[in-house]
Amino acid sequence: MSEADMSIIKPEMMMKSYIWLETADGSIQQVEQEVAMYCPMICHEVLQKGLGAGSSKNCAISLPQRVNPAMLSLILDYCRFHQVPGRSNKERKVHDEKFIRMDTKRLCELASAADSLQLKPLVDLSSRALARIIEGKTPEEIREIFHLPDDLTEEEKLEPLKNLMDDPRIRLLNRLYAKKRKELKEREKLKGKEVEERVDERSVDDLLSFINGKDHKVVKTSKNKKKNKKRKEHKNKDSHKLHSKQQGVQIVDETASSLGGVSNLPSMEDDIFSLQTDSEDGYVDDGMDPVLKEMLDREVEDFARRLNSSWVLSSGQERQPVHFSINGNGATRRLTGTHTPQGFSQG
Amino acid sequence: MGESPDLVSDLPQSILENILTRLSIRDAIRTSVLSTKWRYKWSTLTDLMFDEKCVPAATDRPLVETNLVRFITGVLLLHQGPIHKFQLSTSFLQCRPDIDQWLLFLSRNGIKELVLELGEGEFRVPSCLFKCLKLTRLELCHCEFDPPKSFTGFSYLKSLNLHQILVSPEAIESLISGCPLLEFLSLSYFDSLVLSISAPNLMYLYLDGEFKDIFLENTPKLVAISVSMYMHEDVSDFEQSSDYNLVKFLGGVPLLEKLVGYIYFTKYLSIGDDPGRLPITYIHLKTIELYQVSFEDASEVLVLLRLVTHSPNLKELKVSASPIQLFPLEEESFDLFERDYFEYKLPRLETVRMTDVSGIRNELEFIRFLLGTSPVLETVIVTSSLSDKDARMEMVVELLRFPRVSPRAQLLFLQD
Numbered sequence: 001m002s003e004a005d006m007s008i009i010k011p012e013m014m015m016k017s018y019i020w021l022e023t024a025d026g027s028i029q030q031v032e033q034e035v036a037m038y039c040p041m042i043c044h045e046v047l048q049k050g051l052g053a054g055s056s057k058n059c060a061i062s063l064p065q066r067v068n069p070a071m072l073s074l075i076l077d078y079c080r081f082h083q084v085p086g087r088s089n090k091e092r093k094v095h096d097e098k099f100i101r102m103d104t105k106r107l108c109e110l111a112s113a114a115d116s117l118q119l120k121p122l123v124d125l126s127s128r129a130l131a132r133i134i135e136g137k138t139p140e141e142i143r144e145i146f147h148l149p150d151d152l153t154e155e156e157k158l159e160p161l162k163n164l165m166d167d168p169r170i171r172l173l174n175r176l177y178a179k180k181r182k183e184l185k186e187r188e189k190l191k192g193k194e195v196e197e198r199v200d201e202r203s204v205d206d207l208l209s210f211i212n213g214k215d216h217k218v219v220k221t222s223k224n225k226k227k228n229k230k231r232k233e234h235k236n237k238d239s240h241k242l243h244s245k246q247q248g249v250q251i252v253d254e255t256a257s258s259l260g261g262v263s264n265l266p267s268m269e270d271d272i273f274s275l276q277t278d279s280e281d282g283y284v285d286d287g288m289d290p291v292l293k294e295m296l297d298r299e300v301e302d303f304a305r306r307l308n309s310s311w312v313l314s315s316g317q318e319r320q321p322v323h324f325s326i327n328g329n330g331a332t333r334r335l336t337g338t339h340t341p342q343g344f345s346q347g
Numbered sequence: 348m349g350e351s352p353d354l355v356s357d358l359p360q361s362i363l364e365n366i367l368t369r370l371s372i373r374d375a376i377r378t379s380v381l382s383t384k385w386r387y388k389w390s391t392l393t394d395l396m397f398d399e400k401c402v403p404a405a406t407d408r409p410l411v412e413t414n415l416v417r418f419i420t421g422v423l424l425l426h427q428g429p430i431h432k433f434q435l436s437t438s439f440l441q442c443r444p445d446i447d448q449w450l451l452f453l454s455r456n457g458i459k460e461l462v463l464e465l466g467e468g469e470f471r472v473p474s475c476l477f478k479c480l481k482l483t484r485l486e487l488c489h490c491e492f493d494p495p496k497s498f499t500g501f502s503y504l505k506s507l508n509l510h511q512i513l514v515s516p517e518a519i520e521s522l523i524s525g526c527p528l529l530e531f532l533s534l535s536y537f538d539s540l541v542l543s544i545s546a547p548n549l550m551y552l553y554l555d556g557e558f559k560d561i562f563l564e565n566t567p568k569l570v571a572i573s574v575s576m577y578m579h580e581d582v583s584d585f586e587q588s589s590d591y592n593l594v595k596f597l598g599g600v601p602l603l604e605k606l607v608g609y610i611y612f613t614k615y616l617s618i619g620d621d622p623g624r625l626p627i628t629y630i631h632l633k634t635i636e637l638y639q640v641s642f643e644d645a646s647e648v649l650v651l652l653r654l655v656t657h658s659p660n661l662k663e664l665k666v667s668a669s670p671i672q673l674f675p676l677e678e679e680s681f682d683l684f685e686r687d688y689f690e691y692k693l694p695r696l697e698t699v700r701m702t703d704v705s706g707i708r709n710e711l712e713f714i715r716f717l718l719g720t721s722p723v724l725e726t727v728i729v730t731s732s733l734s735d736k737d738a739r740m741e742m743v744v745e746l747l748r749f750p751r752v753s754p755r756a757q758l759l760f761l762q763d
Contacts, residue, residue, distance in 0.1 A: 115359055131367075134366070136374070142381055143381055147353055148353055148381050149383075151382055152380060
């Protein structure tokens, strides 16, 4: 509107008083005063800055950044309806139900804009609508609707919920464990340990050569093999992440057997402990890729944790779970085991 | 980034909490697997509400119990920050030591609203509950409540709801007087309770049970009262006091806006020596609903008339006439002309609903009284419990004869 236009005052405009509002992108519009004053934030601005605020284009009230022109017009429609005093509660409800029907993106923007204008009823209305969208849906569906990145690892997804939700993957995992353990226990009885060891060494050699092409670490392989086996076991049971180590299913079997019987656990812990101090050097010498090393360390930790919790569940005995923590350079420390309270085990 | 941006994770925490609070606790916790940002968003929710729907349904009851206990313990341990509201409503849990532990945890985390609706079994509320001094709302169901001697009350408590609680009357009385900010009080499912209520800020009173004697000693701000009073078999206890119960109960509630009474409430009010008039006028009383009024009993009719005539702004009146007699009464005729009741005016009365009318004299006279004293009366709905068509017809004919002061008054007859 030019200066000339401004001087032509329409009769309707004389009746109502208008307030000028400016959104973050610079566009300015005028709105009937009673409609705009329905927003607490605008109301406060006017009261704080005196009657002059918003009375002309030049001193328009600037709105918070989260209010874009599209949202502003929506909010003003809402205010325009609700500021009329004579409406019944039912009328208002019916209007709100229709009003809130919009796509999710706009719903989120609306909630945000209403919040910055301190319009609580509209915030509640849009939050309710968003809650209705979320409830009952699977995580995948929710991620798709809201464009959320799927950036949690499998372990992280299972972790806090492990004890709360009846996640079928936990049950599956435990069943697999139990099955493997049983199978390998039987095999152990038939074969005898020596045979296992031999089988192990052979395949671990292959493994090591695959990683770094050297084979002078034969001495250490007997310890390392256990770690590798654990890795494989873990990978096998989980989502097959480390394809680089895709070898020797029999290793997994043998590994499971040595982890198998209840009585083996303490010795296993010792092995892991000593294993790590060895492998620490081993890794440094090997010049392994640090990223890979990190990944392996994490998996060991996760596996150990899973191992512990699955022990509490399956054995049902009061077994001391051993807590491991991995610090930066991959060494594991054994913390004092504490008794897991009975009521709080895997759910 | 050309791909779609995250729509919701960066909304202010207050909005996200608003959304998460509206989900069931199970759905809210599920959001922790959505993405890294969402991992712990649920864990700062301040309102936690649990029931047996939190765990998968099963026919094996102990299994549901175990799962529920595990779930709640798990949630509490993963939770971060203060917990303001904790609600547990399930019949699956009765007395379990886990509940004690949860209450201890809550007492250390600033609990303000606590609702415990357990299954029948008299869970004994642990002493840590009495250390939750920030409580503003307490609701207990099927519990045993035994405050220690050192307990002086919850100084911020505004709402108290006790249902089927094993507790001594002295404990309740001192609890009520120890909560000076109390605004809402509900006591239900009690046996032979004798109570004197002193609550200077009390606005809403709800009583339901077998009460021997209730004295509203200091409740000047009461706005709404609803009483379902069951009669103790030993009626002589009622008759002992010489104070007029109507005055004892309703003598100190000048701000009353709504009064509802069931079962023997009107009978209870009618007991005692009638002093002749009520001490106060109920200027704000707009709605009176008295059910199971025994019209054969003249003193009950008197109570009804007193209340109605002392409420100049009464707008709505609902009376149900079906008597629950402990002992049969001869109808005592109540001659309204004799007592000058037609001198009164009910200037604002608009709606009247009389149910279970059996056509006895006092009932008809009462309706005649209403029709003759209400200048703005619009609707009078009468439902009859008479099965005999002739008797009903007689009653209708009689009622239609009565003169009506209000030109708009309509008499409607509905079949029960």
